[in-house]
Amino acid sequence: xxxxxxxxxxxxxxxxxxxxxxxxxxxxxxxxxxxxxxxxxxxxxxxxxxxxxxxxxxxxxxxxxxxxxxxxxxxxxxxxxxxxxxxxxxxxxxxxxxxxxxxxxxxxxxxxx
Amino acid sequence: xxxxxxxxxxxxxxxxxxxxxxxxxxxxxxxxxxxxxxxxxxxxxxxxxxxxxxxxxxxxxxxxxxxxxxxxxxxxxxxxxxxxxxxxxxxxxxxxxxxxxxxxxxxxxxxxxx
Numbered sequence: 001x002x003x004x005x006x007x008x009x010x011x012x013x014x015x016x017x018x019x020x021x022x023x024x025x026x027x028x029x030x031x032x033x034x035x036x037x038x039x040x041x042x043x044x045x046x047x048x049x050x051x052x053x054x055x056x057x058x059x060x061x062x063x064x065x066x067x068x069x070x071x072x073x074x075x076x077x078x079x080x081x082x083x084x085x086x087x088x089x090x091x092x093x094x095x096x097x098x099x100x101x102x103x104x105x106x107x108x109x110x111x112x113x
Numbered sequence: 114x115x116x117x118x119x120x121x122x123x124x125x126x127x128x129x130x131x132x133x134x135x136x137x138x139x140x141x142x143x144x145x146x147x148x149x150x151x152x153x154x155x156x157x158x159x160x161x162x163x164x165x166x167x168x169x170x171x172x173x174x175x176x177x178x179x180x181x182x183x184x185x186x187x188x189x190x191x192x193x194x195x196x197x198x199x200x201x202x203x204x205x206x207x208x209x210x211x212x213x214x215x216x217x218x219x220x221x222x223x224x225x226x227x
Contacts, residue, residue, distance in 0.1 A: 033214075043204065043217040059216075090158065098146045098208035099165060102215060104158040 003027050006091050006105035013081055014113055021076045021108045023091035032074040033102065035090040036060060043090065049074055081112045115140040115207045119218035126195045127226050133180075134190045134221045136205030146208045147181070147188045148215070153201040161203070164188065195225045 004025040013019055025032070030051045035043040045058030049068040063085070064078050074093075078085055088109045092102040116139045126132035138147070149161040164172045164181050171179050176196075180189045192199055205218040 035217075040202070040220070040222065042219040045214065045216075048214060058214075092158075098210045098214075099163070101148060101160040101163060102150070102158075102206075104150075106157050 004091060004093055004103050004105040006089075006108050008108060009106060010109050010111075012111045012113065015080075015082055017081050017112075019078050019081055019110070021089055021091075021110070023074045023076070023105060024072050025074075025093045025103070025105075026072065027093065027095075027103065028071065029093035029095045029103070030071065031094050032068065033092045033094075034058070034064075034066060034074070034076050035092065036062065037088045037090055037107070039088070047076065081110075083112045086110060086112050115142070115145075115209070115216040117205050117207050117216050117218035119205055119221050121221045122219070123222045123224070125224040125226055126192075128195055128197060130195055131191060131193045132195055132223065134192075134203055134205075134223065136188045136190070136218055138186050138188060138205070138207045138216075138218075140186075140207055140209075142209050144210050146210070147179075148206040148208065149177070149179070149188075149190045150204045150206060150217075151199075151201045152204065152220075153198075158204070162190065192223075197225050197227060199223060200225045 007022045034047040044060035046062040047066040090107045091105040094100045145166045147164045152158040162174045176193045202220045206215040208215040
C-alpha cells in the first residue's frame with residue numbers, strides 16, 4: 001500500500017505546454033527526491049529536498065523546477081514541455097540518515113508529442 | 114561522487130532455483146549504505162535488502178541475502194528458491210550517510226520461468 005502518491009499516472013501532452021507532476025507523502029518524511037527513468041534504464045536524480053523551502057538540483061541536469069512549501073508535497077514543473085522530456089518520473093521520500101530506504105511512488109509516465 | 118555498476122542487463126532462472134545478481138560500486142565516503150530495490154513490471158519500486166558498509170556480517174531477509182565484499186567493492190544479491198513473483202527489475206544503490214542521496218546502477222531484469 002503506497003504512502004507516497006504521484007499524479008497523474010500517465011500524461012500525454014503537446015510540445016510547449018506547461019505541466020506539473022504532483023507528489024505527496026503521508027509519512028512525514030523530511031527528504032524527498034525526483035528521479036528520471038527511461039524505459040529499462042537506471043534512475044537519475046534530478047531534484048531533491050531536505051525540508052520545507054529547501055530544494056537542490058540533482059546529478060542529471062533538468063529543465064524542470066520543484067518547490068517544497070509543505071513537508072508532504074513536492075511538485076515538479078515543466079514550463080514548456082518538449083519531446084526530449086518524454087520519460088518516467090519517480091518521486092521518492094525518506095527520513096533520517098542514509099540507512100533509511102527510499103519509499104517510491106508509482107511514477108508518472110510522461111509523453112510529449 | 115558514487116558510481117554503481119550492474120554488469121548483467123538480463124538474467125533468467127527456473128522457479129525454485131537460486132540466482133545471484135552482481136553489483137560493484139565506488140564511493141569516496143568512509144561510511145555508506147548499500148541497497149537492493151525491486152521494480153516489478155508497472156508497479157512500485159520497493160526495498161529488498163540493505164547493508165551498512167561498516168558491518169561485516171552479510172544481511173539476510175528470508176530468501177534474499179547479500180555477499181558484501183568491502184575491499185572489492187562488491188555487493189551481490191542472492192535469491193534462493195526463486196518464485197514467479199520475483200520477476201522484476203532489480204536495482205543496486207549506494208547512499209551517502211548525510212542526506213541519503215542514492216546512486217543507482219543500470220538495473221538487472223530478472224525473469225523467473227515456471
